[in-house]
Amino acid sequence: xxxxxxxxxxxxxxxxxxxxxxxxxxxxxxxxxxxxxxxxxxxxxxxxxxxxxxxxxxxxxxxxxxxxxxxxxxxxxxxxxxxxxxxxxxxxxxxxxxxxxxxxxxxxxxxxxxxxx
Numbered sequence: 064x065x066x067x068x069x070x071x072x073x074x075x076x077x078x079x080x081x082x083x084x085x086x087x088x089x090x091x092x093x094x095x096x097x098x099x100x101x102x103x104x105x106x107x108x109x110x111x112x113x114x115x116x117x118x119x120x121x122x123x124x125x126x127x128x129x130x131x132x133x134x135x136x137x138x139x140x141x142x143x144x145x146x147x148x149x150x151x152x153x154x155x156x157x158x159x160x161x162x163x164x165x166x167x168x169x170x171x172x173x174x175x176x177x178x179x180x
Contacts, residue, residue: 071116072096076106078125103127110142118147
């Protein structure tokens with residue numbers, strides 16, 4: 064469990080600006096440092112600079128999917144122990160079943176802002 068006494072940064076990987084903002088405000092108000100990325104390329108660059116204590120990741124990222132990014136993270140020995148919480152509005156039994164293959168710690172229905180139709 065993360066402690067707010069000496070919080071490690073949290074990497075938020077989310078392509079929707081409003082969702083990132085909501086998560087950032089919630090985490091910063093609890094004393095966490097937030098690192099943001101909007102896609103896999105930015106996320107991997109952020110991981111090269113700082114190893115966070117937690118990753119919050121949208122599964123439906125543009126370009127490289129959150130699933131593929133998770134595989135890349137989990138194959139790197141410097142990052143493979145970082146817990147990942149998958150954020151997605153499209154939680155289904157298929158995604159939950161596949162999460163064990165990805166070594167995702169938690170699947171969470173993204174309760175933030177739905178994408179416009």
